[in-house]
Amino acid sequence: MQHSNTTMQQKDALVAKRRSESPVDTDEIVALATAAGYTVADTVTQVRHEDPGLYFGAGKVDAIAAMVGSNEISTVIVDGELTPAQHRNIAERLPDETRLIDRIRLILDIFADQATDTRAKLQVEREQLRYELSRYEAAPDEGWFNRRTEKGSPRYDLLDRIDRLKQKLEETPHPGVRMRRQRREQGFDLVTIAGYTNAGKSTLLHRLADDLELSAHDDHHQDTSATAAIEDRLFKTLETTTRRVTIRGRPVLCTDTVGYVEALPHRLIASFSETLSEAASADVVLLVTDGSDEPDRYRDKLQVSIDVLDEQGVDRSRVIPVINKIDRIDERTLRERKALTTGALCEPVAISARDGRHIDRLLQRIYEHLPVDRRVLELPNEAAAMSLVSEAYETMDVNDVTYEGDTIRLDVEGRPSVIDTFEARVQ
Ligand SMILES: Nc1nc2c(ncn2[C@@H]2O[C@H](COP(=O)(O)OP(=O)(O)OP(=O)(O)O)[C@@H](O)[C@H]2O)c(=O)[nH]1
Ligand SMILES: [Mg+2]
CATH class of the missing domain: 1.20.58 (Methane Monooxygenase Hydroxylase; Chain G, domain 1)
Structure with missing residues (x-):
C-alpha cells in the first residue's frame, strides 16, 4: 500500500501530562502510546490546576506547539480527558494537521486495533x-x-x-458465555483471572492450565481455542480465553480477561461486560497485581481494580488477591506490597507466574474457596455402577469408595448442585 512509509512517520507522538500535584509520572501513558503503535518522541509534563479553556497553561501549550513544529511530530497525546472546547482550543494552537488525542481516545484506539x-x-x-x-x-x-x-x-x-x-x-452470540453456562451445569467451577493490564494474567493462565485445551474435547469454540497471548504490552488480551485447570481432581474452568486501566471509560467496561462480568458470575476471582510496581502505582492500580470489580457487582468474599512477579522483588518489598493488599482486600497469595513459585499455594487457596459439599452416596452394586463410579471421578472429588455386598458407598466432595444431580440419578 502506498501509505506505509508515511504512516510510519505519522506515528511519532509527543506525550503531554498535567497533574495538580507532583509527581507527574508518564510511564503508563507512554506504554499506552506504544501499545497503540506510536513512537514517543518526547514527553512534556506540567504541575498545575486544570485550565478550563486550555487544560494546560497557555505557555505550556505554546511550548508543545513549538516542539511539535520543530520535530515534525504528527500526534499529541494528552494523558487526560479533554472537553470538546479544550480539544479545539489546543488544536488551534498546534501546527496544522497535527492530530490531538486524549487518553480515552487512545485507549479506544488500542482496543480497536487489538x-x-x-x-x-x-x-x-x-x-x-x-x-x-x-x-x-x-x-x-x-x-x-x-x-x-x-x-x-x-x-x-x-x-x-x-x-x-x-x-x-x-x-452475534457470545460463544464463551453460552459455553461457560453449560460447563457450570456439568460441574465445572469457574475461576476468573482479573487485574490491571500487564499484571501477568495471561502468564498465570498458562501456568495453571492443564495441558489439554478445552477445544480438544469439545466442540470448537473460538473462545477456548485461542491461546492467551503474553507480551509486555498493555491490553495484550482483549478477548477472553478459557482453559481447563484440575485442582485436586476437581475440574475448573479458568478464564483470562481484559486488563483494567485507570480511566477506562465506564461504558467501555460495560460493553466488554460479558468479559468482565465473568468475574461477577465466577466462584473465585483472582485479582492479579504486579508486585514490582512502585508503592504509589501499586496502590493506585489496586484501587482501580477493586473499583472495577465493585462496579461489576463482584462479591469481595470471592476475591483472592494474587501478588505476581515476586521474582523481581526482595523480601522487604514483598512484605510492603502484602500489607497494602491486605489493607485493601484480604491476605494475598504471592507468586511468580513466570517461574512457577508458590503456584501450589495459590491452587490450595482456590480450592478452599470453591463451593463444596461432602456427602456419602450409596448406589446399588449393579452392572451400571461402574460407569457411575467413573462419572463420579470425573465430576467430583472422590475421597473413598467402599464396596459392601450390594452397595457401593462413595465419599465425595464437590459442587453441591453436582452432588444433588448425581444423587438424584443413583437413587
Ligand atoms: N518477572 C516476571 N514477569 C512476568 C511474570 N508474569 C508475567 N510477566 C511478564 O509481564 C508481562 C505481561 O504479562 P501478561 O501475562 O501478558 O500480562 P496480562 O496481565 O495478561 O496483560 P494484558 O493482557 O495486556 O492485560 C510479560 O512480559 C510477562 O512475561 C512474573 O511472574 N515475573
Ligand atoms: Mg493478557
Missing part, C-alpha cells in the same frame, strides 16, 4: 461512536446545531450507526 473477534470489534466500534457522540453533545455550539437539524446531521448519523451496531451485536 480486537480480533467479531463481537469485540463491534463493541469497540460502538464505543468509539458513543464517544464521538458524547463529544458532539458536550460541544454547545455543534450540539445545538445538530439537535436543531436532527435528521441528516452528524449526531443523527452517529445515533443511527450506534443503533445498527446494537442490532448486529444482538445477532
Whole structure:
C-alpha cells in the first residue's frame, strides 16, 4: 500500500501530562502510546490546576506547539480527558494537521486495533461512536446545531450507526458465555483471572492450565481455542480465553480477561461486560497485581481494580488477591506490597507466574474457596455402577469408595448442585 512509509512517520507522538500535584509520572501513558503503535518522541509534563479553556497553561501549550513544529511530530497525546472546547482550543494552537488525542481516545484506539473477534470489534466500534457522540453533545455550539437539524446531521448519523451496531451485536452470540453456562451445569467451577493490564494474567493462565485445551474435547469454540497471548504490552488480551485447570481432581474452568486501566471509560467496561462480568458470575476471582510496581502505582492500580470489580457487582468474599512477579522483588518489598493488599482486600497469595513459585499455594487457596459439599452416596452394586463410579471421578472429588455386598458407598466432595444431580440419578 502506498501509505506505509508515511504512516510510519505519522506515528511519532509527543506525550503531554498535567497533574495538580507532583509527581507527574508518564510511564503508563507512554506504554499506552506504544501499545497503540506510536513512537514517543518526547514527553512534556506540567504541575498545575486544570485550565478550563486550555487544560494546560497557555505557555505550556505554546511550548508543545513549538516542539511539535520543530520535530515534525504528527500526534499529541494528552494523558487526560479533554472537553470538546479544550480539544479545539489546543488544536488551534498546534501546527496544522497535527492530530490531538486524549487518553480515552487512545485507549479506544488500542482496543480497536487489538480486537480480533467479531463481537469485540463491534463493541469497540460502538464505543468509539458513543464517544464521538458524547463529544458532539458536550460541544454547545455543534450540539445545538445538530439537535436543531436532527435528521441528516452528524449526531443523527452517529445515533443511527450506534443503533445498527446494537442490532448486529444482538445477532452475534457470545460463544464463551453460552459455553461457560453449560460447563457450570456439568460441574465445572469457574475461576476468573482479573487485574490491571500487564499484571501477568495471561502468564498465570498458562501456568495453571492443564495441558489439554478445552477445544480438544469439545466442540470448537473460538473462545477456548485461542491461546492467551503474553507480551509486555498493555491490553495484550482483549478477548477472553478459557482453559481447563484440575485442582485436586476437581475440574475448573479458568478464564483470562481484559486488563483494567485507570480511566477506562465506564461504558467501555460495560460493553466488554460479558468479559468482565465473568468475574461477577465466577466462584473465585483472582485479582492479579504486579508486585514490582512502585508503592504509589501499586496502590493506585489496586484501587482501580477493586473499583472495577465493585462496579461489576463482584462479591469481595470471592476475591483472592494474587501478588505476581515476586521474582523481581526482595523480601522487604514483598512484605510492603502484602500489607497494602491486605489493607485493601484480604491476605494475598504471592507468586511468580513466570517461574512457577508458590503456584501450589495459590491452587490450595482456590480450592478452599470453591463451593463444596461432602456427602456419602450409596448406589446399588449393579452392572451400571461402574460407569457411575467413573462419572463420579470425573465430576467430583472422590475421597473413598467402599464396596459392601450390594452397595457401593462413595465419599465425595464437590459442587453441591453436582452432588444433588448425581444423587438424584443413583437413587
Ligand atoms: N518477572 C516476571 N514477569 C512476568 C511474570 N508474569 C508475567 N510477566 C511478564 O509481564 C508481562 C505481561 O504479562 P501478561 O501475562 O501478558 O500480562 P496480562 O496481565 O495478561 O496483560 P494484558 O493482557 O495486556 O492485560 C510479560 O512480559 C510477562 O512475561 C512474573 O511472574 N515475573
Ligand atoms: Mg493478557
